Amino acid sequence: MKGLLTYTDSGIYCPQGDFFIDPWKPVGKALITHAHADHARPGHQSYLAQTLNKEILKLRLGADIRLELLNYGSSTSINGVNISFHPAGHIWGSSQIRLEYKGEVWVASGDYKVENDGFSGAFEPVKCHTFITETTFGLPVFKWKPQSEVIAQINDWWRANAAEGKTSVLCAYALGKAQRILHNIDHLIGKVFVQGAVANVNQALERDGAKLPSWVYASPEIDKKEYPGSLVITPSSSVGTSWMRKFQPYEVATVSGWMQIRGIKRRRNSGQGFVMSDHADWDGLNQAIVDTGADRVYVTHGYTDVFRKWLEQQGLEAGIVETKFEGEVLENQ
Ligand SMILES: [Zn+2]
Ligand SMILES: [Zn+2]
Numbered sequence: 001m002k003g004l005l006t007y008t009d010s011g012i013y014c015p016q017g018d019f020f021i022d023p024w025k026p027v028g029k030a031l032i033t034h035a036h037a038d039h040a041r042p043g044h045q046s047y048l049a050q051t052l053n054k055e056i057l058k059l060r061l062g063a064d065i066r067l068e069l070l071n072y073g074s075s076t077s078i079n080g081v082n083i084s085f086h087p088a089g090h091i092w093g094s095s096q097i098r099l100e101y102k103g104e105v106w107v108a109s110g111d112y113k114v115e116n117d118g119f120s121g122a123f124e125p126v127k128c129h130t131f132i133t134e135t136t137f138g139l140p141v142f143k144w145k146p147q148s149e150v151i152a153q154i155n156d157w158w159r160a161n162a163a164e165g166k167t168s169v170l171c172a173y174a175l176g177k178a179q180r181i182l183h184n185i186d187h188l189i190g191k192v193f194v195q196g197a198v199a200n201v202n203q204a205l206e207r208d209g210a211k212l213p214s215w216v217y218a219s220p221e222i223d224k225k226e227y228p229g230s231l232v233i234t235p236s237s238s239v240g241t242s243w244m245r246k247f248q249p250y251e252v253a254t255v256s257g258w259m260q261i262r263g264i265k266r267r268r269n270s271g272q273g274f275v276m277s278d279h280a281d282w283d284g285l286n287q288a289i290v291d292t293g294a295d296r297v298y299v300t301h302g303y304t305d306v307f308r309k310w311l312e313q314q315g316l317e318a319g320i321v322e323t324k325f326e327g328e329v330l331e332n333q
Contacts, residue, residue: 001298003130004081004099004106007321012108012132016101017081019048021108024323031083033110034094035060035175038323048076050085052093055207056175059200088112089123090278091176092205098126107292108132111301113277114284117147119183119210120176125291132298132321133289136279137257138307143281144257147184150276155186157253157272162190162229167250171236171271174198176278177255178233179205182212185231193218193227195234195243257281289316 001007005014011023019029026043033039035056040049046066049057054069070076072095075084080102085095090111099106107128116122144150154170161168172178174197182192182202192215194202199217206212216222218232224246232247236254244250257277280288289297289311299307300321311318 001132001319001321004101004104005108005130005132011323012321014081014099017078017083017099019078020044021097022110029078031097032057033088033097033108034091036091036111039110048083050093050095052208055204056093056201059204086124086126087121089114089116089120091120092179092210093208094120096124096126098128104129106130106132107294109134109288111136111279112288113280114288115144115147117180117184117278119180120278123288125288127293129294130296130298131289131292131294132300133285134279134301135285135299135304135307136302137277137281138285138299138303140282142257142260142277143283144275144277147276150255150274151181151184154181154253154255154274155189157251157274158185158231159189161251165228165249167227167229167247168231169239169244169247169250169252169271170231170233171239171252171254172198172233172256173278174235175201177276178202178235179210179212180276180278181233181255182215187213189231191216191226191230193222193230193232195232195238197235198233 005012010025010027012021019031020027021031022033022039023030024041028045030044030047032047032049035053040057042061048068051069051071070085075082082100084098086098088094088096088110090113097108105128107126111134112123114123158168172181178198194215202212227247239252252271255274255276259273259275296317297311298319298321300323304320308318308320
C-alpha cells in the first residue's frame with residue numbers, strides 16, 4: 001500500500017500526517033474507528049475518535065487516556081491532511097475515516113455494515129479515490145437475512161421458552177450485538193436482564209448519548225424466581241460457568257454471523273444459532289465499494305485473498321493490508 005496511507009508493523013500509517021489508524025502497537029497519535037478491542041488498543045500517547053465513543057473508549061482504555069473528539073460533519077487538519085469521521089453502521093459510534101490531502105481522498109472503513117439496524121447509525125457511502133475495506137465475511141456464501149426476520153426468530157424463541165416457564169439466555173458480543181438486540185427485540189414478551197460486562201457497556205453508551213430500552217443488571221442480589229420468562233443477554237464466555245445456574249430452567253442461543261457456518265455452531269456448544277452480523281455480507285461489501293467510486297481498493301480482515309482476486313476481476317486495482325489479529329472472534333468479550 002502506497003500513497004496517503006501506507007502499512008507498517010504498527011499498523012496503517014499516514015506519513016504526511018504522522019498518525020496511525022487503529023494501530024496495534026503503541027504509537028504517538030492513533031485515529032480510532034470504533035471501540036472494539038482489535039481496533040482500540042491501550043498505550044497510545046494520544047487518541048482521536050468520533051464524539052460518540054468518548055465514554056466507551058475511557059471504559060475500555062482507561063479514564064486517563066489523552067482523547068480528542070470530532071463530531072460527524074466536522075473536520076480537523078494534521079500537517080495539511082484533512083480528517084473527518086463518517087458513520088460506518090457497525091456498532092454505536094463506529095466510523096469510517098476520510099483523509100484528504102492535495103485533492104487525493106482515501107477512506108479507511110474500519111468495520112462496517114450497510115443495513116441500518118436502527119441503533120448504530122446508517123452507513124454513509126463516502127466518495128474516494130482509494131478505499132480500505134474490511135472483508136470479514138468476504139465470501140459469496142455469506143448472505144444475511146434482513147434484520148427484521150432474525151429479530152422475529154429471536155422473539156419467537158423467547159416467547160416459546162417463556163410459555164414453558166424457562167429463561168432465554170442469548171449469547172451476544174458485549175459491545176455491539178448486545179445493544180442491537182436490546183434495541184430491537186419485543187420487550188412486551190418479558191423482562192430483559194444483562195450480564196455484568198454488558199451492563200458496563202450499556203452504561204458507558206448511555207453516557208455517550210445512547211437511548212436503550214429498559215434493561216436490568218443480573219446482579220447476585222436478584223431473586224432467581226425473577227428469571228423464568230425473561231431474556232438474559234450475555235457474552236458466550238458465560239456458557240457452562242456456575243453463573244448460569246441461577247437461570248435454570250433455561251435455553252441457550254447464540255447470535256452471530258459465524259452461526260452461518262455449521263461447524264462453528266457445533267464447536268461452540270452454545271445452543272441454537274441465529275445468523276446476524278454487525279459486518280457487511282458479500283453483497284453489502286460489493287455495494288459499499290461500488291458506492292465509493294474508488295478505483296483502488298485495499299482489503300483487510302478475513303477472506304482477503306479471495307476478495308482481492310474478485311476485485312481485480314471487476315477491473316479495480318486491489319491489494320491486501322495484512323493485520324496482526326483477525327476477525328470478529330476477538331470482539332467476543
Ligand atoms: Zn468491530
Ligand atoms: Zn474488527
